[in-house]
Amino acid sequence: MDWDWSSIGSVLATILFLRTAYCDFLPPEFHSFISFLFRGIVVRLINDAKILIDEYDVATCSANELYSAANAYLGARCLDDAAVVRLNKRRESPLPAASLPGCHTTHDSFRGIPLRWSSVVVGQDSSSYPFRSSSSAAEHRSLELTFHRRHSHVVRSAYIPHVLEEAERIASASRERHLFTNRAEIFGDDHRSLWSPVPFSHPSTFDTLAIDPALRDDIRQDLLRFVARRDYYARVGRAWKRGYLLYGPPGTGKTSLIAAIANLLEFDVYDLELTAVHSNTILRRLLASTTSKSVVVIEDADCLLDLTGRNKKKNKQDEEDPKSKEEEEEHTPASSGFRSSTVSLSGVLNFVDGLWSSCVGERLMIFTTNHPERLDEALLRAGRMDRKIHLSYCGPAAFHILARNYLEAGQEHPRMLEAEELLAEAEMTPADIAEVFMRCDAEGEGTDAAMDGVVEEMRRRKEQAAATASRGKLKG
Numbered sequence: 001m002d003w004d005w006s007s008i009g010s011v012l013a014t015i016l017f018l019r020t021a022y023c024d025f026l027p028p029e030f031h032s033f034i035s036f037l038f039r040g041i042v043v044r045l046i047n048d049a050k051i052l053i054d055e056y057d058v059a060t061c062s063a064n065e066l067y068s069a070a071n072a073y074l075g076a077r078c079l080d081d082a083a084v085v086r087l088n089k090r091r092e093s094p095l096p097a098a099s100l101p102g103c104h105t106t107h108d109s110f111r112g113i114p115l116r117w118s119s120v121v122v123g124q125d126s127s128s129y130p131f132r133s134s135s136s137a138a139e140h141r142s143l144e145l146t147f148h149r150r151h152s153h154v155v156r157s158a159y160i161p162h163v164l165e166e167a168e169r170i171a172s173a174s175r176e177r178h179l180f181t182n183r184a185e186i187f188g189d190d191h192r193s194l195w196s197p198v199p200f201s202h203p204s205t206f207d208t209l210a211i212d213p214a215l216r217d218d219i220r221q222d223l224l225r226f227v228a229r230r231d232y233y234a235r236v237g238r239a240w241k242r243g244y245l246l247y248g249p250p251g252t253g254k255t256s257l258i259a260a261i262a263n264l265l266e267f268d269v270y271d272l273e274l275t276a277v278h279s280n281t282i283l284r285r286l287l288a289s290t291t292s293k294s295v296v297v298i299e300d301a302d303c304l305l306d307l308t309g310r311n312k313k314k315n316k317q318d319e320e321d322p323k324s325k326e327e328e329e330e331h332t333p334a335s336s337g338f339r340s341s342t343v344s345l346s347g348v349l350n351f352v353d354g355l356w357s358s359c360v361g362e363r364l365m366i367f368t369t370n371h372p373e374r375l376d377e378a379l380l381r382a383g384r385m386d387r388k389i390h391l392s393y394c395g396p397a398a399f400h401i402l403a404r405n406y407l408e409a410g411q412e413h414p415r416m417l418e419a420e421e422l423l424a425e426a427e428m429t430p431a432d433i434a435e436v437f438m439r440c441d442a443e444g445e446g447t448d449a450a451m452d453g454v455v456e457e458m459r460r461r462k463e464q465a466a467a468t469a470s471r472g473k474l475k476g
C-alpha cells in the first residue's frame with residue numbers, strides 16, 4: 001500500500017476523532033473497562049502472562065504482604081542499575097531500602113526465564129485498573145509481573161516463593177537487633193515503655209564458644225529445628241516456644257552461649273531482671289509486650305525468688321492452686337529490692353508456659369543458674385525446661401578452641417598435651433583460661449609464653465586442690 005501525506009493526515013484525524021470521542025463522551029467507568037480489554041488483547045497477542053500484586057487486598061482492606069516482599073526483593077536485587085529509585089529509611093533498619101517508583105519497569109531472571117516487573121499507580125481518573133469506582137480518591141499501587149505464558153507454572157510455584165524467601169532473608173539481615181532490659185519503675189499502660197532497648201551486637205558466636213563440639217552442634221541443630229517448625233507447633237497445638245536451663249559454675253560461658261544463640265537466630269534479647277518486677281501482673285505485661293523472634297533471659301534464677309528447697313512445700317501449694325496464690329500476691333503492696341518482689345513461683349510458672357506466653361511467635365526462654373539443685377522441680381519439669389544444658393570446667397576440646405581463638409595455637413603446640421592432662425585436675429573455667437591468655441597478650445608476650453603461663457596456672461591450681469584435699473582428710 002502506498003502512503004502519501006493526505007492518507008497519513010486522514011489516519012491522524014481519525015485517531016484524534018476517536019480519542020476525543022473516547023475522552024469526552026464515554027463515562028470514566030468505560031475508560032477502565034476498555035483499557036482493561038485492550039490490555040488483555042495485547043497480552044494475548046504477544047503471548048505474555050501477567051501477575052498483578054496489589055498493595056492492599058481490596059476484599060479485606062488489609063496490606064498485601066507479597067507486595068511489600070516484592071518491593072524489598074526488587075530493591076535488593078534488581079534496582080542497582082535503575083535510572084530512578086525510591087529510597088525509604090525505616091526507624092528499625094540501619095540503611096535505606098530502594099524500591100521501584102510509580103510507573104517504572106525493571107527486569108529480573110529466574111532459572112533462565114526473563115521476567116519484567118512494572119510498578120503501576122492508579123489514581124481516581126486513571127484508566128488502568130478495571131471496574132474501579134470513580135468515587136474513590138485514593139491512589140492504588142500495584143506491581144505487575146510479566147513473563148512468557150509457558151513459564152506460568154514455574155513462576156507461580158517457584159519464583160514467587162523465592163521472592164518471599166529472599167525478602168524474609170533481606171528483612172532479617174537488615175533488622176537491627178536490640179537488648180531490652182525491664183525498667184525498675186513502670187508508669188502507665190504504655191507497654192512499649194516497660195522495656196528499655198539498646199542496640200545488641202555481642203561478638204559471641206557458636207564458632208567462638210569454647211564448649212564441647214558435640215554439645216555445640218547439638219544445641220545449634222536443636223535451635224534451627226525449633227525455628228523451622230512453626231507448622232509443627234501449630235499442628236500439635238503447642239505455643240511456639242522453647243525453654244532452656246543453662247547451668248554450671250561461674251565463667252563457663254552461660255551468658256556467652258545466650259549471646260551466640262541470639263546471633264545465630266538473629267533474635268532480640270529481653271534480659272528480665274525479676275527483682276525489679278513487683279507483681280505478677282507486671283510480669284505478665286512484660287511478657288505480653290515482648291516481640292516474636294526473641295530470647296527472654298532470666299539469669300541466676302536461684303538467687304531471685306523463693307524457689308529453693310526451703311520453700312518447696314509452700315511452692316507446691318502455689319502450683320496446685322496458682323490462681324489463689326497469684327491473686328494474693330497481686331494485692332500485696334509493691335516493694336522493691338532483692339527477695340521482696342511479690343512475683344511468686346506461680347507467676348513465674350505461668351510466665352514460662354501460661355496462656356500469655358503464646359501471644360507472639362517464636363520465642364526462647366532461657367534460665368541460667370550456678371545451682372540447679374536449688375530450683376524447684378516444678379520449674380524444671382519437661383515442657384517448661386525443654387533442655388537442661390550443663391556447662392562445666394574447660395575440657396580438652398574447649399581448650400583447643402580457646403587456644404585457637406586467643407593465640408592462634410593449634411593442637412600441635414609442644415605444651416598442648418601437658419595442658420590437656422592438667423585440665424582434668426585443675427578445674428579451670430573457660431573464663432579463667434581466657435583471662436590468662438588476655439593477660440599475656442596485654443603484656444605483649446607471644447603464644448609460647450601464654451601457653452607456659454596457662455600450664456603454670458593449671459599446675460598451681462592442681463597443687464592447691466591436692467593441698468585442700470589432704471587438709472580435709474586430716475580433719476576427717
Ligand SMILES: Nc1ncnc2c1ncn2[C@@H]1O[C@H](COP(=O)(O)OP(=O)(O)OP(=O)(O)O)[C@@H](O)[C@H]1O
Pocket residue numbers: 208209210211249250251252253254255256257370429430431432434
Ligand atoms: N565457653 C566459653 N567460650 C568462650 N568464652 C568463654 C566461655 N566461657 C567463658 N568465656 C569468657 O569468659 C567471660 C565470662 O563468661 P560468661 O559471662 O559467659 O560466663 P557465665 O557462665 O555466664 O558466668 P556467670 O555464671 O558468672 O554469669 C566471657 O566474657 C568470655 O570471654
